[in-house]
Amino acid sequence: xxxxxxxxxxASGTEYVxxxxxxxxxxxxxxxxxxxxxxxxxxxxxxxxxxxDTMLISMILGVLFMAFYYLVSRKVTSGVPGGVQNFVEMIxxxxxxxxxxxxxxxNKFVAPLALTTFSWIFLMNAMDLVPVDWIPLFAQxxxxxxxxxxxxxxxxxxxxxxxxxxxxxxxVIYYSLKVKGPLGFANxxxxxxxxxxxxxxxxxLLELPxxxxxPVSLALRLYGNMFAGEVIFLVIALLGWYxxxxxxxxxxxxxxxxxxxAYLFMMLTIVYLNQAHQVDH
Amino acid sequence: xxxxxxxxxxxxxxxxxxxxxxxxxxxxLVAVLEERRKKIIDGLEAAERAQLDLAAAxxxxxxxxxxxxxxxxxxxxxxxxxxxxxxxxxKDQARxxxxxxxxAANAEIEQQANRAKEALREQVATIAIxxxxxxxxxxxxxxxxxxxxxxxxxxx
Numbered sequence: 438x439x440x441x442x443x444x445x446x447x448a449s450g451t452e453y454v455x456x457x458x459x460x461x462x463x464x465x466x467x468x469x470x471x472x473x474x475x476x477x478x479x480x481x482x483x484x485x486x487x488x489x490d491t492m493l494i495s496m497i498l499g500v501l502f503m504a505f506y507y508l509v510s511r512k513v514t515s516g517v518p519g520g521v522q523n524f525v526e527m528i529x530x531x532x533x534x535x536x537x538x539x540x541x542x543x544n545k546f547v548a549p550l551a552l553t554t555f556s557w558i559f560l561m562n563a564m565d566l567v568p569v570d571w572i573p574l575f576a577q578x579x580x581x582x583x584x585x586x587x588x589x590x591x592x593x594x595x596x597x598x599x600x601x602x603x604x605x606x607x608x609v610i611y612y613s614l615k616v617k618g619p620l621g622f623a624n625x626x627x628x629x630x631x632x633x634x635x636x637x638x639x640x641x642l643l644e645l646p647x648x649x650x651x652p653v654s655l656a657l658r659l660y661g662n663m664f665a666g667e668v669i670f671l672v673i674a675l676l677g678w679y680x681x682x683x684x685x686x687x688x689x690x691x692x693x694x695x696x697x698x699a700y701l702f703m704m705l706t707i708v709y710l711n712q713a714h715q716v717d718h
Numbered sequence: 719x720x721x722x723x724x725x726x727x728x729x730x731x732x733x734x735x736x737x738x739x740x741x742x743x744x745x746x747l748v749a750v751l752e753e754r755r756k757k758i759i760d761g762l763e764a765a766e767r768a769q770l771d772l773a774a775a776x777x778x779x780x781x782x783x784x785x786x787x788x789x790x791x792x793x794x795x796x797x798x799x800x801x802x803x804x805x806x807x808x809k810d811q812a813r814x815x816x817x818x819x820x821x822a823a824n825a826e827i828e829q830q831a832n833r834a835k836e837a838l839r840e841q842v843a844t845i846a847i848x849x850x851x852x853x854x855x856x857x858x859x860x861x862x863x864x865x866x867x868x869x870x871x872x873x874x
Contacts, residue, residue, distance in 0.1 A: 464722065479720065486722040495728065499735050503743070510746040515753035529747050548748075549740035557735065596721060600728025604736075607729070 450675045457569060457671050459586035460594065461490040461576075473586075490576070490587045491594040498560040498591070506556075528556065532703070539707045542714035544612070550710075551703045554601070559699035561591040562663060566688050566695070569670050592663040592698075595656065602656035605706050609651070612713040621716065655705055662698050666691055843871035 447453040455476075462479035463472050464486025472489070473479035479486065509525045518526055532552045540547050564572070572589035591597045613622045626644045627637040666687075673683045847867050 462722070482722065484722050487727060488722065488724045492724055492727055496731065499731065503735055503738060506739070506743040506747075510743045513746055513750040515750045515757060525747065526751065530751065533748075533751075546736070546740055549744040550736040552744070553732070553736040553739045557732075594724065596724030597728050599721070600725045601732055603725060604729040604732045 450672075453675060454668065454671045456586065457573065458588070458593075458668070460488040460588050461586045462486050463489050474584075476586075488588070488594055488596055490589070491591040491597050494564060494572075494589060495557075495561060495591040495597055498564075499557055502556045502560055503553075506552075528552070535700075535704060536707055539704060540711045540714075542616070542711065544710070544714065547707060547710055550608075551707055554706050555699050555703040558592060558601070558659065558702050559695060561597070562695035562699055564590040565593075565663060565666055565670065565691055568684070569667075569674050590663060590667055592659055593667045595660045598660040598663075599652075599656040601659075601702070602652040605655065605709060606652035609709050609713045612710060616714050617716060651709055655702065655709075659698050659702055662694060666694055839871060839874055842874055843867060846871065 447456065459476050460479060461472060462482060464470070464479070464482030466473060466478050466481050473482060473486070506525060509521055513522055513525075529552065532555060533548060536548045536551055567589060569589075573585070573587040576587035577583050577585045588594060613625070617625070626641050626648070628634075629640055629644060631640055669687055670684070670691075673680045673687060676683065847864065850863065850867065
């Protein structure tokens with residue numbers, strides 16, 4: 438892929454890789470709103486900018502799978518299920534089993550949340566299997582700009598994974614306060630792991646970093662795995678014809694990574710929410 | 719990897735999607751699974767009940783068969799007894815009828831014999847007269863002698 442465009446567009450392999458790792462960022466730079474033309478410009482935009490590419494792909498995939506589930510759920514039957522219903526039921530039962538195994542309180546929100554998490558992250562990860570140039574090339578053609586930055590795999594954007602993790606983190610805090618009450622929640626930090634009042638500062642010192650590490654590790658684990666996989670795909674794409682078997686091998690291995698990371702994210706979400714519901718432990 | 723507002727957008731979108739999933743998508747899917755589970759449980763229970771019913775029916779059928787066998791044997795026994803009785807009766811009747819017929823035949827024979835004797839007697843008288851006419855040839859008064867001969871014939 439690189440050779441096809443490399444001579445024209447990219448001076449070197451390094452430029453090819455770094456270009457593919459850039460985002461299509463929309464924000465305010467030099468006093469006016471617009472798309473960033475370089476990663477430096479994107480960095481200048483600060484916090485109030487948005488990665489249009491990852492956000493767009495993420496929304497398309499989200500609407501896609503949710504519409505699919507919605508259509509299936511409109512005409513489900515308790516009789517003999519058809520192929521599509523069977524497929525959806527398989528996923529739903531897998532999610533229910535996972536939730537039953539790790540979540541021991543009563544909360545009607547957790548299982549649908551887990552289903553959404555798993556399906557969505559799986560699909561976003563699966564974008565990794567689309568050859569690295571297809572979606573960017575398509576976007577460049579549509580935009581009429583051969584130098585357009587376009588990132589196709591949303592989970593290689595820390596903003597996306599951190600977005601998920603933040604939502605989960607807020608839910609953990611919300612349900613902790615709701616189930617344990619402010620005092621019970623505070624008690625978790627002050628009286629664990631040493632249930633002595635005079636050791637409260639030490640407990641706080643031990644528990645607080647662990648608590649904030651949850652969303653960060655959740656976001657970084659997914660981001661790190663997918664980003665590394667993406668970089669390998671890009672490096673493989675630089676190899677000319679040799680990329681074909683290599684790309685195939687890495688893609689096959691990546692099917693495992695994709696599923697595993699989606700499953701991990703779902704399971705950890707369930708586990709964190711379970712901890713938020715645990716009054717005594 | 720600069721952080722920007724994408725984090726917020728994705729958080730909000732995620733929450734909305736999860737909420738939509740819980741409100742719209744999840745309930746019908748789970749309801750269907752639950753319904754099917756119930757159907758299967760009912761089906762299994764029905765099968766178990768049917769098996770018990772079958773066993774009970776088989777037992778009852780066996781008992782009924784025994785009763786029917788015994789009744790049939792009884793009926794056959796009765797029929798045999800009745801048949802013997804009928805045969806005996808028929809034999810008795812036949813014997814009586816035979817005796818009656820023998821008696822009638824005997825009476826008939828006796829009558830015939832008497833009638834023959836009567837006829838014989840009359841013919842003997844005629845023959846005797848004819849014989850006497852031949853012997854006597856001469857004109858013996860037929861009328862005078864006839865009286866005599868008739869009394870003779872009556873004595874035979």
